[in-house]
Amino acid sequence: MDLMYNSTRSTDIQVTASQAILKGLAPDGGLFVPELFPALPVPVEDLAGMSYQETAYAVMKQFLTDYTEDELKRCIRRAYDGKFDTPQIAPLVSAGGAYYLELFHGATIAFKDMALSILPYLMTTAAKKNHETKEIVILTATSGDTGKAALAGFADVPGTRIVVFYPKNGVSPIQEKQMVTQKGANTCVIGIHGNFDDAQAGVKKLFSDKRLEAEISAEGFCFSSANSINIGRLVPQIVYYVYAYGRLLADGVLKAGDPMNVVVPTGNFGNILAAFYAKNMGLPIGKLICASNENKVLYDFFETGVYDRNREFILTSSPSMDILISSNLERLIYHASGRDAAKNAALMGELARTGRYALTEEMAAAMRDFAGGYATEEQTFAEIRRVYGQCGYVLDTHTAVASSVYHTGFAQKCGDVPAVIASTASPYKFARSVMTAIDPRYAGMEDFALIDELYGISGIRIPRAIEEIRTAPVLHDTVIEKDEMEAAVRRFLAR
Numbered sequence: 001m002d003l004m005y006n007s008t009r010s011t012d013i014q015v016t017a018s019q020a021i022l023k024g025l026a027p028d029g030g031l032f033v034p035e036l037f038p039a040l041p042v043p044v045e046d047l048a049g050m051s052y053q054e055t056a057y058a059v060m061k062q063f064l065t066d067y068t069e070d071e072l073k074r075c076i077r078r079a080y081d082g083k084f085d086t087p088q089i090a091p092l093v094s095a096g097g098a099y100y101l102e103l104f105h106g107a108t109i110a111f112k113d114m115a116l117s118i119l120p121y122l123m124t125t126a127a128k129k130n131h132e133t134k135e136i137v138i139l140t141a142t143s144g145d146t147g148k149a150a151l152a153g154f155a156d157v158p159g160t161r162i163v164v165f166y167p168k169n170g171v172s173p174i175q176e177k178q179m180v181t182q183k184g185a186n187t188c189v190i191g192i193h194g195n196f197d198d199a200q201a202g203v204k205k206l207f208s209d210k211r212l213e214a215e216i217s218a219e220g221f222c223f224s225s226a227n228s229i230n231i232g233r234l235v236p237q238i239v240y241y242v243y244a245y246g247r248l249l250a251d252g253v254l255k256a257g258d259p260m261n262v263v264v265p266t267g268n269f270g271n272i273l274a275a276f277y278a279k280n281m282g283l284p285i286g287k288l289i290c291a292s293n294e295n296k297v298l299y300d301f302f303e304t305g306v307y308d309r310n311r312e313f314i315l316t317s318s319p320s321m322d323i324l325i326s327s328n329l330e331r332l333i334y335h336a337s338g339r340d341a342a343k344n345a346a347l348m349g350e351l352a353r354t355g356r357y358a359l360t361e362e363m364a365a366a367m368r369d370f371a372g373g374y375a376t377e378e379q380t381f382a383e384i385r386r387v388y389g390q391c392g393y394v395l396d397t398h399t400a401v402a403s404s405v406y407h408t409g410f411a412q413k414c415g416d417v418p419a420v421i422a423s424t425a426s427p428y429k430f431a432r433s434v435m436t437a438i439d440p441r442y443a444g445m446e447d448f449a450l451i452d453e454l455y456g457i458s459g460i461r462i463p464r465a466i467e468e469i470r471t472a473p474v475l476h477d478t479v480i481e482k483d484e485m486e487a488a489v490r491r492f493l494a495r
């Protein structure tokens with residue numbers, strides 16, 4: 001019997017894992033969720049001896065049951081290979097009283113690579129299984145990290161094309177350079193005059209345009225999504241929490257069954273939701289600590305039970321967490337309501353209408369393993385300075401938010417339970433903020449000079465992703481108005 005997926009907003013939609021991955025979003029606007037949480041297929045003590053790829057297979061086969069063993073193992077083998085700069089794929093590093101789970105060793109040096117390295121293989125396998133013969137067109141809006149990771153994953157993958165829209169003046173210089181130098185005949189990168197919300201709204205509009213869908217379908221295309229609303233991004237993210245537990249066992253930090261806490265710098269709530277899924281599979285996780293930057297809508301939510309996006313949007317030095325509507329929270333709401341699709345749909349309706357909703361006592365109780373914290377910009381920079389000063393270990397700004405939240409609010413309360421902090425980006429990706437946090441004198445330097453300085457003070461080898469863009473030619477220079485997105489997609493498809 002296959003594990004089926006249903007929508008968070010209605011009870012009558014049921015699809016297999018491969019169909020859910022192919023579609024991305026449920027037709028009623030909800031997100032696909034598994035009908036139950038499968039258990040880990042091995043006793044936890046066995047995790048200590050398992051490689052990343054073995055762990056990935058053990059976890060993913062429980063969720064993606066309509067993939068054959070052969071198919072899934074092939075996807076895993078091709079995803080987690082030499083693209084990563086360490087055979088451990090996701091090393092766990094002990095520094096200053098916590099464990100940093102480094103999720104940035106993939107092709108684009110942010111944690112999005114953990115899932116977007118495998119999603120293209122899962123997607124093309126799903127197309128074959130479901131006899132989808134149309135070319136799959138991935139539409140993506142990005143504030144920086146998802147765009148490049150999706151481009152790297154889908155570049156030159158047969159049967160797919162990918163279009164990425166980014167806010168022309170809303171990404172870091174390194175992020176922009178990474179995207180506009182992307183190779184691959186099936187890739188298209190477009191800057192828009194507007195912000196990330198405009199890009200996201202534009203993409204959603206293209207997705208829901210039935211007339212456009214019919215037209216491109218007649219031309220042999222279908223749309224899909226590479227953002228974290230796709231369950232095909234969530235499932236691969238469960239793996240590294242299970243793998244981290246195995247490393248703590250192997251290193252003798254934990255005995256099988258002892259709990260670990262996780263601390264996750266959060267934006268769209270995908271990464272921490274994957275930890276929640278891992279816990280529900282039976283992995284001994286104690287607290288799930290959700291760390292926000294100054295856009296602390298989630299902190300307020302976990303403190304008060306009220307979600308309220310009616311507030312100022314703040315631009316911070318951790319831009320991938322600058323978000324006021326965390327899409328994946330919908331999946332937690334659904335689970336916490338006892339899988340009540342009607343109740344979830346009502347709350348999401350309220351959010352759309354008023355920008356706000358309140359949990360019931362029962363739902364809040366069902367979320368008691370979660371705790372929220374936040375770090376201001378000053379606290380974030382102070383944490384980078386503190387950890388570098390104490391142990392010479394350099395955090396990126398996003399990881400520093402989580403580290404600050406843990407060390408200022410939670411470390412004492414957590415006693416002997418080890419904390420695994422998700423380290424979501426290489427400091428090289430945010431070199432300017434990181435270096436000026438360590439010493440304000442760096443503020444006057446050029447971006448690539450800062451890269452060399454960072455190498456000088458950290459000794460961490462400069463990642464290939466950075467070396468590549470130093471001299472790479474710009475291949476994408478289209479910039480459009482935000483109401484020209486449909487025309488741009490049509491032009492690309494006519495190519």
Ligand SMILES: *Cc1c(COP(=O)(O)O)cnc(C)c1O
Binds near residue numbers: 269
């Ligand atoms: C995307 C991203 C996050 C936020 O992850 P979510 O799954 O959206 O909560 C945090 N840090 C970095 C560096 C990211 O790219």
